[in-house]
Amino acid sequence: MKAVCFDTPGKPDVMKISNCGIPEINDDQILIKVKYAGVNRPDIIQREGNYPPPPDHSKILGLEVSGYVHKIGANVKNFKKGDKVAALVNGGGYAEFCSADKETTFKIPKNISLKEAATIPECFFTVWSNLILRGKLKEKQKVLIHGGTSGIGVAAIQILKLYKSEIFTTVGTNKKKKIL
Structure with missing residues (x-):
């Protein structure tokens, strides 16, 4: 899977596309095939090294995504493969696949595009x-x-x-x- 990562904090040019494994999910998570990822102030200041990420964060940037459910954990009942969703995540959004908690994932209404939905979760x-x-x-x-x-x-x-x-x-x- 391709993902946007960085080794040392800095300006946008520190970001690079890397190959890494598809994230594993636990029983309460959803694996999302990412189509869009939002860019927010925390994403930028995290990349600059001025915003400490949560302890369980992904090394991949990106805090909000939209896309399609690819896989669900055993305790996830309200989603199925193929559902159009958006989610707030603990990093990992700037990648082809991203894991998300079921509590911070929602189905996108038909009248909202994937592009629009990617701007909703963080705020x-x-x-x-x-x-x-x-x-x-x-x-x-x-x-x-x-x-x-x-x-x-x-x-x-x-x-x-x-x-x-x-x-x-x-x-x-x-x-x-x-x-x-």
């Missing part, structure tokens, strides 16, 4: 985890979002609108203010 899972799961967001609460035009900010605003929240946001420039 939306982060926002959902922080606002809904940890923050226990309730309808019509007042919420301040810093960096309203960032990927996380835009995702937060969209979710907050679903909760009929009163949204306050900061931006860094007048140009960004006009976007909102």
